[in-house]
Amino acid sequence: MAGDELITIGALARACGLTASALRFYDDCGLLVPVRVDGATGYRYYREAQVDRGVMIRRLRGIGVPLEAVAEILAGDGVRAERLLDAHVAELAERAREAAVVTRMIKEEIRAGAVLSAAVLAAAIEQVRSAAALDREIPVLAGVLVESSADSVTLTATDRYRLSTRAMVPVRPSGAAWSAVVDATDLDGIGSWLRGLDEVTVRSADGVLVLTGGGTERRCGVVDEAYPDYRAMLAGLAPVRTRVVVERDVLLAVLEDGGAAPIVFFADESGLFVSRNGPERIAATVTGPGTELAFSPTTLRPALVSAIGPEIMLDIAAADAPVVVRSANDGDLTALVMPTAMTNSKEYSA
Structure with a gap:
């Protein structure tokens, strides 16, 4: 008799647009139970007549009908099924209205800005x-x-x-x-x-x-x-070896008087020395090993001009690594300055 022929779970899945795993799930839920399960292999077999039920389940689940409501709708009471579908559509409409309100509020907040x-x-x-x-x-x-x-x-x-x-x-x-x-x-x-x-x-x-x-x-x-990704750049900086705290205006004066040529700096525990018409000592607090490096005034000066407060802090990792320039009293502004290659080296002494 038509509709009585048994088909495999794969054939049913293809016929009703569901996956085999979904059919196994609906079997466990009692929504779409196979007519026979092979005791040796565990294979599930269905009747062709169950295709329509599988399609109905797929359509109901596609619009978000809960499993319990799906079972009631498939139970055969047409009046009850219509009431359940109307209630579900009304709930979807209410959720859509709520989503629209929340979306509008979020958009207004985004547009409001900081x-x-x-x-x-x-x-x-x-x-x-x-x-x-x-x-x-x-x-x-x-x-x-x-x-x-x-x-x-x-x-x-x-x-x-x-x-x-x-x-x-x-x-x-x-x-x-x-x-x-x-x-x-x-x-x-x-x-x-x-x-x-x-x-x-x-x-x-x-x-x-x-x-x-x-x-x-x-x-x-x-x-x-x-x-x-500047944050990765900051996170990847080499550890600080030498730290110099110096008055910003004093250092700016050196850059103003030194012309456009690179200025060589040497820092050790006795202070900061610069090559401006010969070595000159600038009062500074230096921690860490002595270090020598050079800067182009056009690169260093903007970082000093923009610094906050009267003192600036130079965090030095190496002569060929970016130097972190921070305000000594405020870490809110951070600048990185790349040293330049030194064309010559000078002897410094107190």
Whole structure:
């Protein structure tokens, strides 16, 4: 008789669009039980007439009907089945409405952006901006990375020879984490506008960075490229061997008087010596072994100018490794400066 022929679990799976593992699951649940199970092999056999039931189960599960409701719907009571289906659709509609409300709230929070002290943001832009590349050989390096998280907004820039990063605590954080690489030239001159405000809202939207405050708005273009993993770069720095704490203005004066030629530094327990018209000692606190290295003034000077506070700290790993420049009284701003090759070495003495 048609419909009485036995078929394998694989044949049933193909006929009703289910997997064999799903059919075994529905067997264990009692929803679609084989008519015979081979005692020796464990193979399950079904009747062809069970294909329609398998298709119905697949369709019901496809719209998320719970197993218990599937069993009741398949029990044969048409009125009860319709009520269960209507209840399920009503529940789906309610969940969709709730999801729409939550989605709208999240979008509003994302659009709201992070609220920052405008003066703090202006200072951070000036401190970090100078580390961005001047040329556009690598376009993303001519930008400033802006990252917003639950507890901070961070600006980062690097031209491969310098790196500067500054974290700020927002007055109100953004509703969601986001990042954007802002074209550095769009940040030029924005400091004067920011200093006329108390607070500014920063958000990323529609391919631009939007700054809003005082009823006015500034839009900065973004670079659609992945930014280098500067955190991995910082984490991979060699251990600090020598640490120098020195007055920033004194060191800046050396760079101003030394011209454009590389300046050689030597640091040991007696202080810091520089090659400016002959060796000259600068008062400094030095910990660790003596070390000698050289910097290009055009590379080192921006890091010193942007430093916070009267003293700066130089963390030195080696003469050919990036030097970390930090404010001695504030680790909030961190800069990396690459030393230059030394063309000559000098003898230093107190």
